[in-house]
Amino acid sequence: MITKKTINNTIDNKQFLKDFKNDVLKGLSNSNKSLPCKYIYDEEGSKLFKKITKLPEYYVTRSEFQIFSESGDFFGNLLKNLTCNIVEFGVGDGQKTRILLKHLTQNKIVFRYYPIDISSSAIDDLINSLKRDFKNLDSNGLVADYSCDLTCLRNMKTGTNLVLFLGSNIGNMNFNQSISFLRRIRESLNLGDYLLIGFDLKKDATTLQNAYNDSQGISEKFNKNLLNRINKELGGNFDLNLFSYLSIYDTKEGAIVSKLISKKQQIIKISSLNKVFSFAKGEAIHTESSYKYNQNDIKYLAKESGFSIIENLFDKQHFFTNSIWQLK
Numbered sequence: 001m002i003t004k005k006t007i008n009n010t011i012d013n014k015q016f017l018k019d020f021k022n023d024v025l026k027g028l029s030n031s032n033k034s035l036p037c038k039y040i041y042d043e044e045g046s047k048l049f050k051k052i053t054k055l056p057e058y059y060v061t062r063s064e065f066q067i068f069s070e071s072g073d074f075f076g077n078l079l080k081n082l083t084c085n086i087v088e089f090g091v092g093d094g095q096k097t098r099i100l101l102k103h104l105t106q107n108k109i110v111f112r113y114y115p116i117d118i119s120s121s122a123i124d125d126l127i128n129s130l131k132r133d134f135k136n137l138d139s140n141g142l143v144a145d146y147s148c149d150l151t152c153l154r155n156m157k158t159g160t161n162l163v164l165f166l167g168s169n170i171g172n173m174n175f176n177q178s179i180s181f182l183r184r185i186r187e188s189l190n191l192g193d194y195l196l197i198g199f200d201l202k203k204d205a206t207t208l209q210n211a212y213n214d215s216q217g218i219s220e221k222f223n224k225n226l227l228n229r230i231n232k233e234l235g236g237n238f239d240l241n242l243f244s245y246l247s248i249y250d251t252k253e254g255a256i257v258s259k260l261i262s263k264k265q266q267i268i269k270i271s272s273l274n275k276v277f278s279f280a281k282g283e284a285i286h287t288e289s290s291y292k293y294n295q296n297d298i299k300y301l302a303k304e305s306g307f308s309i310i311e312n313l314f315d316k317q318h319f320f321t322n323s324i325w326q327l328k
Contacts, residue, residue: 020234024230025275033284037172039226045222046122048221050093051218055214057215060319061096061167064315065096066316067315068100068322075103076106080107082109082110083111084110084111085112085114087114087116087162088113088116088164089117089165090169091115091126094126097166101113111162112138112140113130113138113139114140115141117143117144118144127141160192162194163193167198168199169198174289175300179304182195182304186306191328192328194326198320199323200293200320202292203319205249209256212258212290213247219247223245234272236271242262242264242266244260245261246258246259246260246261253289256290258287259286259287262281262282265278265279295312298323307326312324
């Protein structure tokens with residue numbers, strides 16, 4: 001049976017709005033203004049990101065598709081004779097996961113699928129498409145962010161948990177945040193459970209920067225959706241044309257850093273906060289950092305969060321890796 005399920009700590013609209021207000025107030029009140037990138041992902045943001053994944057400059061999705069397409073035997077052998085609970089964070093449109101589910105079906109692996117995403121529309125679209133492709137799939141879709149209570153993993157029906165954190169989602173956290181998040185996952189799992197996590201690997205700056213500065217300007221629209229959402233849901237009066245988009249690779253941080261920069265001195269009012277925010281010409285709002293990794297970084301994160309690395313799966317260009325970890 002495929003459904004969208006409400007559980008403790010899934011997103012409540014009133015609580016979400018409260019958190020949104022608090023995060024915007026805090027972020028725009030700081031001397032170095034910033035906004036959490038998770039608020040980009042409303043229905044419009046999810047549509048824009050789906051467009052990004054199909055851009056010629058954006059190699060991440062193609063690389064991961066290649067890994068999944070060529071790893072059917074690996075997953076079949078890894079999960080052979082197991083009953084699995086597959087829990088996926090930040091599922092998006094689920095296209096890569098669909099390949100994995102087909103591999104498991106072909107290898108006669110018994111599994112249940114629990115996609116989790118902050119976007120309700122993304123979950124709705126995924127559930128509808130799964131109904132068409134997997135008639136007997138047992139799945140519950142959850143609308144929640146990464147702060148949701150993970151202890152439910154310990155209380156899953158009988159089986160081995162396989163937690164998926166794909167794409168470059170881990171890259172939106174710095175190393176300390178990543179370790180804290182990964183430790184929460186570890187504490188919620190049982191011995192023998194698995195974590196499959198995607199890492200965008202460090203490479204030449206031109207390839208990285210082109211992926212976030214596409215020729216069609218979709219990445220700019222995607223980041224500006226933060227301001228658009230504040231306007232729609234919090235009563236802001238941002239003029240999106242008065243902000244430019246900048247995304248560069250910071251070699252010291254090892255991350256693509258994205259910002260929206262005020263083109264002029266201006267005052268922004270957000271009615272639901274009963275607050276105004278002043279911007280100097282050239283002042284930036286940090287919207288997203290996307291960290292990149294090498295093999296030592298991945299080993300460090302696994303060790304610090306209490307996992308053992310079982311295998312690193314690479315695309316042919318070694319642009320990306322899906323790393324399978326286990327709690328031993």
